[in-house]
Amino acid sequence: MAVQLDFGVVLERWPELVRGTAATIGLALAGMALALVIGIAGVAVLRGKNRIGHAVVRAFVEVIRNTPFLVQIFFIFFALPLAGVRLNPTVTAIVALGLNGGAYAIEIIRGGVEAIPTGQTEAGLALGLRPSEVFRFIILKPALRSIYPSLVSQFIMLTLTTSIATSISAYELTSVAQRIDGDTFRTFEVYFTITVIYLLVSWGMMAMFAAVSRRAFAYPTR
Amino acid sequence: MFARLLSGTTSRAVLTAALLALPLAGAAQARSLEEAKASGTVRIGIQADNCPWGCLGSTGQAQGIDAEIGRALAAHLGVEAEFVPMAVANRIPALTADKVDVLIASLGITAERAQSVQFSQPYAENELFVTAVKSQALPDLAALSDKAVGVPRSTPMDTILTAQAPTDATLQRFDDDASTIQALLSGQVDAVGANQFYIQRLETARPGEFENKFPIGALYQGIGTRLGEADWNNAVNTFLDDHLSSDEFKAAYSEWLQIDVPDLPESIDSVSFTVAQQ
């Protein structure tokens, strides 16, 4: 009994694959945006003087970085409603992705910020910039430029992590794959196809980030 | 590669041909009944967390009506039963990929599944319902309008509700029964597509809160074997011929399913319970 591979029954469902891919990209972008906000806010707190704030951010980073995403998303979806917080699957996925990516973003951004020589901050203050302006122009932008590569690889990871959201019934590419598999039982073909799509999505994301970097972080030439 | 293929004016036939209906060299020869007997074990796919059908007890041993039938089948064949825990989604792939010899995994007999699996004659009945909290008025399918309804992915509950629920009902598909029940308990869905045992499990969790609203169909479970493999199919049918009328089976059925053995149908849709003779 030779095994026959048949990709036709999978590929003929291409409209669903396209919708699922779009949903995956949407989840990823929303997750990244939230992660970036959490990352920047977290670093701002860490640079501030509030001791409790420090402790909360540190604990958040350690807990998120040292537990699996699957456990985190289960916790938010199945357990938090018992504590009165009920989020639908898509929102749960975005929040989980944002919290997870945010913890890593805090670490990455903090590293970049700490690498800025203090003399630069002092120079900014001496020029009469307000502390918030110093943070924005002298710390944040150069720091973002130097940490950009790490942030991008973290965001690619975040994109790939969206596949886990299927386990709380969120709609994205992997959930589409599981439906097609349920109808066709062409399991290997389905997951092989989906894997190729993920590869294209992550390569596309990398190309997009490279383009952003060329525009956003170019030093003035004059 | 994928995008280019899609953007072309390819029809399905061309796609299929282009993307190779490819016989892999050295592909697996699935294990035959003789080989299983020689090895002294039969590998039985069973659900890991879906009692009273099949589950692993807290010490890891297989339990449930499926486990009882599995052990009786092994005894009938004169071998040891080796239970392999399955998730809902990988039951059939695990069988076709020769990871197990037979599936006794609360597998409802449907025409779609019969395209991929050879079913035996049925050994149990499973009634399907829409289930929700008592305070919610849900007289019929139309009342599901605008509601979030949980179903275990790719099960008959999924198929039936996908086809029959109002279009503005949101179907949320979970990996298995357990997650679906958990979603109802957590209030993540308003109702679920349930089999006859959800209510028992909901009662254990929160007594008196939930009820079956209306039936959406009935399913009959069969033992799954690989398509075209008459040796396995014959063996399980022969086993069931005797076993279904035995006191041992009746006792196990009422112990686990809390009801007497119902009348099981002679035929279902257009599904054949035996491998066609060639």
Add this chain to the structure above:
Amino acid sequence: MIGPQELAFLGRGLMWTLALTAIGFTGGIVFGFLVALARVSPLKWLRWIAAGWIAVFQGTPLLMQLFVVYFGLPLLGFSPPAWGAVAVALTAHASAFLGEIWRGAIQAVPGGQTEAAHALGLGYRARMRDVILPQALRLSLPATIGFLVQLLKGTSLAAIVGFIELTRAGQIVSNQTFKPLLVFGLIGLIYFLLCWPLSRLGRRMELRLAAATAR
């Protein structure tokens, strides 16, 4: 309630989590070493193959890698038990990530050292073994430990193919006891207690390394 039986069940799941991590990490070290060497090889085609291997595993979800290996191996005529398929997938995954980490470390060893070793008449093997790799190993330790933490957390995805490791065991207990808050909290705590010391160790090494290389 969660009694001794449930805890014992979680304990067995934990053993599988540790076993899968150990197998994946050990296999990843062996094959990742080969991937790293291929990646910095003088042979162009070998560099290409290694780069492709790394790109595929870093560009696709671990969950898909598990699915493809789990359902693909039988098509190739192998039928390993579930843990075997998961172990193969984790090993391949780890080899790509560790290979890339070590490539970076090998290339971070200053080029002058290779030239010096050349000048001393050392061949490829002696150069790698006695000069480059010992330094690269030291440089790569923090990132290697960081990946070990990722891998340990990644084993939780074996739950989705139905393999009963710690997370899946937690799901099952949660569904029997209907105490998801407690059970998933407990599961999270167990992972944390495993991963946190490793993360701290990695960070301490990183700081020591930074202090040692700072001038």
